[in-house]
Amino acid sequence: MPSVVPVASSPIAGQAYSRRRFRLSPSVANRLTIGFAIAFAVLTGLAVIGVARFLQQRQDFEDATARSYQVEIAARNRIAAGIHPVASRVIVVKQKAERQHLHDEIEGKTRDTALLVGAGLIAALTGAALLFTGLIATMRRPLEELVDASGRLAGGDLEARVKVGGLSETAALGEAFNEMAGELQRRAGERDQLETMKDEFVLTASHELRSPLTSVQGFAELLMLEREKLSDKQAETVEVILDNTRHLVRLLNDLLDLARSDAGRLTIKPAPTEVGSLVEDAVRTMRSQTEGRDQSLVQRVEPGLPEVSVDRDRIRQVLVNLLTNAHEYSPAGASIAVTATRNGAGVELAVRDDGPGMPADQLEHIFDRFTRGDAGLTQHVGGTGLGLAISKSLVELHGGTIGAESTLGQGSTFRVWLPAAGADGPQQEAT
Amino acid sequence: MTRVLIADDSETILLLLRTRLEMEGYEVLTAADGVEVLEAIGGADPAPDILLLDAMMPRKSGIDALRELRAQGLETPILIVSAHQDQMDAGAASDVEVSGYVTKPIDFDDLFARIAELTGS
Numbered sequence: 001m002p003s004v005v006p007v008a009s010s011p012i013a014g015q016a017y018s019r020r021r022f023r024l025s026p027s028v029a030n031r032l033t034i035g036f037a038i039a040f041a042v043l044t045g046l047a048v049i050g051v052a053r054f055l056q057q058r059q060d061f062e063d064a065t066a067r068s069y070q071v072e073i074a075a076r077n078r079i080a081a082g083i084h085p086v087a088s089r090v091i092v093v094k095q096k097a098e099r100q101h102l103h104d105e106i107e108g109k110t111r112d113t114a115l116l117v118g119a120g121l122i123a124a125l126t127g128a129a130l131l132f133t134g135l136i137a138t139m140r141r142p143l144e145e146l147v148d149a150s151g152r153l154a155g156g157d158l159e160a161r162v163k164v165g166g167l168s169e170t171a172a173l174g175e176a177f178n179e180m181a182g183e184l185q186r187r188a189g190e191r192d193q194l195e196t197m198k199d200e201f202v203l204t205a206s207h208e209l210r211s212p213l214t215s216v217q218g219f220a221e222l223l224m225l226e227r228e229k230l231s232d233k234q235a236e237t238v239e240v241i242l243d244n245t246r247h248l249v250r251l252l253n254d255l256l257d258l259a260r261s262d263a264g265r266l267t268i269k270p271a272p273t274e275v276g277s278l279v280e281d282a283v284r285t286m287r288s289q290t291e292g293r294d295q296s297l298v299q300r301v302e303p304g305l306p307e308v309s310v311d312r313d314r315i316r317q318v319l320v321n322l323l324t325n326a327h328e329y330s331p332a333g334a335s336i337a338v339t340a341t342r343n344g345a346g347v348e349l350a351v352r353d354d355g356p357g358m359p360a361d362q363l364e365h366i367f368d369r370f371t372r373g374d375a376g377l378t379q380h381v382g383g384t385g386l387g388l389a390i391s392k393s394l395v396e397l398h399g400g401t402i403g404a405e406s407t408l409g410q411g412s413t414f415r416v417w418l419p420a421a422g423a424d425g426p427q428q429e430a431t
Numbered sequence: 432m433t434r435v436l437i438a439d440d441s442e443t444i445l446l447l448l449r450t451r452l453e454m455e456g457y458e459v460l461t462a463a464d465g466v467e468v469l470e471a472i473g474g475a476d477p478a479p480d481i482l483l484l485d486a487m488m489p490r491k492s493g494i495d496a497l498r499e500l501r502a503q504g505l506e507t508p509i510l511i512v513s514a515h516q517d518q519m520d521a522g523a524a525s526d527v528e529v530s531g532y533v534t535k536p537i538d539f540d541d542l543f544a545r546i547a548e549l550t551g552s
Contacts, residue, residue: 213535215441217536
């Protein structure tokens, strides 16, 4: 038996792929951030120094201007007093020129400082804008990819992976996502493998069980051929062996059908089939059993029905299964009816009984495996609990639908819709 | 008397088949696998009228024996006994001429009817 091996390790392949297309490693992005931060600090420092120097220059200018006025006023006082008037006038003119020079100088410095601060501000803002757009861009691409990959993964694409890149945060997120997706894919692979092993097991087991069952059934039949040599008690015992063997065979056949269905190996050979003879055939098979319990079994086939495209044996199996259920779950004296009517582009077959019916919660799971009617009833019911699950698989394989309705205490109706021969597929649901 | 060669690796199945066939008045030859079938066909006198071979047997399967016998030009009717549909599908898919398939558990009434039909007895 093969051990369980995880499927191809595509997460690793995905990462290798992402590294080839990689643009910015997380460490580079971090260095860039630090670089920008240092540049900001230097620029801010320079701006502070520049503005402080400018304020000092302004103060110096005002002090010098004030001193110049004082000198001029002193000179003007000396002119008024008639002391060195000529020299004092020269001083007044010099001081005016000096102040004009100081004024021109500070104006130039103000302009330079304003230009420097303005340029610095613009540079800082541009840098900040660049850094932020860069940050957003490096985050946006991986995040968009993550959203996209998550959507695909949720939609069942287990191959969905992201390229691991961008900032360390988004890279970590991407790595975590890829790891999770890889794990999901590995588990899905394991599950598929287990399913295949289970199918193989059922196929092999049902095959291996057939030979001993053939012997048991064959020898029990052999005993019954010499019925006259057996006591009544012995004959009854052999009948029990035969009954149980037949039940086992039915169970094996059902299990085999289900395993085939699961493995996609349940095949049908559809051919145009006349509905009336199909119903007739199934009813004939059941007649002796229903008569044995005084149950009435009637068939009503609408005249002029189109042929259906079915595998005759398989749809007969479905009908017999539905009739067997109606027969086994209904009490003695019950009425069972099979009807065939036209419905849309096909034919609806309905099996109706006036037996005990089912509550809604049971009806909901009636096509599940090993679901059977009420436990109190199942004691005398010989079914395998697989019949309806198989019937559903078979009907769906034909492109048809199957459904059930039931009223507790009034009986149940099972409806099978099958496409008419030549029809494309189900166009009318079985209600 | 119609001679039937039966082959199965299970002794109980062989006993069952032999008993039922003899009760029906057939003369029965047995083989435990495909190799014994080929030996029996070579040495049997008179040759069997029909062969009933289990599809799966050790050493040589019924399907392989069937293939070799047909290659040798044997035209005797051959029925293949198989456990389930899948084997029959596999057999039917091959191009070897087979007279029919019998599934386990064996429906003896059906089997006798088919033997009678194939051998004209």
